[in-house]
Amino acid sequence: MSSIVSLPDQTTARIPKKNYISNENGILSWLLTGDHKRIAILYLISITFFFFIGGALAGLIRLELLTPQSDLMAADTYNKVFSMHGIIMIFLFLVPSVPATLGNFLIPIMIGAKDLAFPKINLLSWYLYLVGGSMTLWAMISGGVDTGWTFTVPLSTHYLNTNVVTTGLAIFVAGFASIFTGLNFIVTIHRMRAPGMTWFKLPLFVWSNYAASILMVLGTPVLAITLVLVVLERTIGIGVFDPSKGGDPILFQHLFWFYSHPAVYIMILPGMGVISEIISTFSRKRVFGYSAVAFSSVAIAVFGFFVWEHHMFIMGVSNYSTLIFSLLTMLVAVPSAIKIFNWAFTLYKGSITFETPMLYAFGFMGLFTIGGLTGVYLGSSGTDIHLTETYFIVAHFHFVMVGGMLMAFLAGIHFWWPKMTGRMYPEKISQLAAVVTFIGFNFTFFPQFLLGMLGMPRRYAAYPPEFQVLNVFSTAGATILGVGYLLPMIYLVWSLKYGKIAGANPWQATGLEWQIQSPPLTENFIEIPVVTQEAYDYEWLDRQKEREVTQVG
């Protein structure tokens, strides 16, 4: 199989002596750093930690569901396990996954800046994330929380004796980590671009993170105040969400989903940016319809604020608003489809190679499309009434979040691994991991669509015996999926010492980040670059190389 990878001669190649990792030594130089690249690494380590905790909880859930009875754990323990799985995976993994790691690392480099606009706030964001994460862990080990990740009132405020307050405050704190990341990105992208780097020369990764940042900045504060009200309701009973005092639990739902629906796009948009970069690089072509893809990110961000009520169709909202929100929900399908079609057209007549990031990207395209199309079932108010609160919903959002975002995250980690560490990951085993992940994923979650269609409700430890066959499939798939996630963890750590030296531009890609050494210098650029070429201009890159050859010759 052909490959575009071009590595320097391994016998003479060395990691550059001066880079952001070797620049300073000692634990304090990391804990007090203002360097966006180091903060990205700190974030990467911490979100990986939380991903494995969330993943272990997912394993427990699947193990319990292997049999129809609730036998591995008691029903209320099961409630705590799936609640914590959701809370950790959403707030502590998916929301910061790509923006706080790859975004933090790459956005300043991609726009030709030396750092994000506010390095100290960036570091503060990581500490807030850690505080939020520690509080969540504390809530988990000191008795857990069993509201589900949605903190539904009055269940969370009146009927449960678990750590709702601690967890609520943990999410409040972690929310500010996300706000600060978004704020930093928006200011950086507006004010720190290098000379010549116009908006329409920005890589699409920057556009999609920009759109996600808008959502973080505008949506997260609403979640914050909602959680404050929930905590006040629970601790002193202020009555705002308490129907016995005239408060309205539906108001909580509106406020909660006003954040939590856009949060879905906070999670997926940066992943879409990763896919744009990868599809373009491994097709050796400019992304088809660059400006359409760029604007579709912003369109998703805007539409994302007007569809939240589709989470509430069965909660007693009026039929007329259901109708309107159902129609508005269909609008989001348009920019999402624009992206998928444009990636497909980018592949058309491209010189496609199948390196690991591209395999993950293909996985993303397929799984995200299925996840998106099943979203249409759930956005249509009629079918939603049958399918909501069943495993169909669980399968739908796992296709989008795990099949979509997690695939994109892994694609991005592999793609930029040589830039972040200076070393290549091992190609063959990582291709195997990508395929194993894809197969395991489908085995895990496709049966859940069928279970949902048959009417198996979500969030129960026990189920009627006729659902067992499909649940066994799902649990078996989860085992394969688990192997698919453990493999990269192992070989990526291995590659830190034994990987091949990558050189500056192993993929022969066009972005600014590939024109500097890997790992980059602390200040990224010795001189601020002047940008003259369009994004993804592979002809420009070829001309550059021709000129190099003639100069040497």
Next chain:
Amino acid sequence: MDSPTVAVHEGAHHEHPSYQRHHFVTMDQQRESASFGMWLFLLTEIMFFGGMFTAYLIYRNWYYPAFVAGSHTLSIVLGTTNTAVLITSSFTMAMGVWCAETRKRSGLILSIILTLVLGLVFLGIKSVEYHEKWVQHHVPGLRFDAMTFVHPKAEPGQPVEPGLPLDMAQHTEIYFSLYFAMTGMHALHMIIGMGLLIFMLIKAVQGAYDDGNIAFIENFGLYWHFVDIVWIFLFPLLYLISRHQ
């Protein structure tokens, strides 16, 4: 020294004051980034308070009589005084920013002290009002009794207000919940602001702003005015419901 390169170098050096951070190319870029960041932060604050304003809007429509009755228990004199105090503190803060820009250290120190004092006066009056609510059993959750709204006591020199039906009277608890949540969150922002004012005061006395590095003061000014504007919305929404009735 007369060679053009040195002149350019000196010129460039002049453009880079010591407080310019390493990752900004020009001082303008640094200043614009800081103020843009502050405006974005204020946008998140608007969304933060927006959640409570939404709740207010809905409940006021549902429980209008309860909101009127609750609003009439607030002291319009104290509320108006506080509004005046806060607007004046915004003026002194604006003077502080101006003094910082024109590098008048003593003026800056005086403005900060005045702003601090006015902020303290505001919080003092606010705590008097809170205490009054506690005495009257109008603190939701902790100490609440709706019966005063069912059988209102005659106040000297004023006609007796008609009582509310029991279920509507109980909904005054929602009004007071929002009253405490909104003014409490506003007061919290003031307390944070006053902490920052004390920090600025210490720095100003040390002369830290004499070199023109005043981005912090300018952006704090924006924050302080924002907190003021929130109050400008809270005052009519909470104190002035149907005062003519």
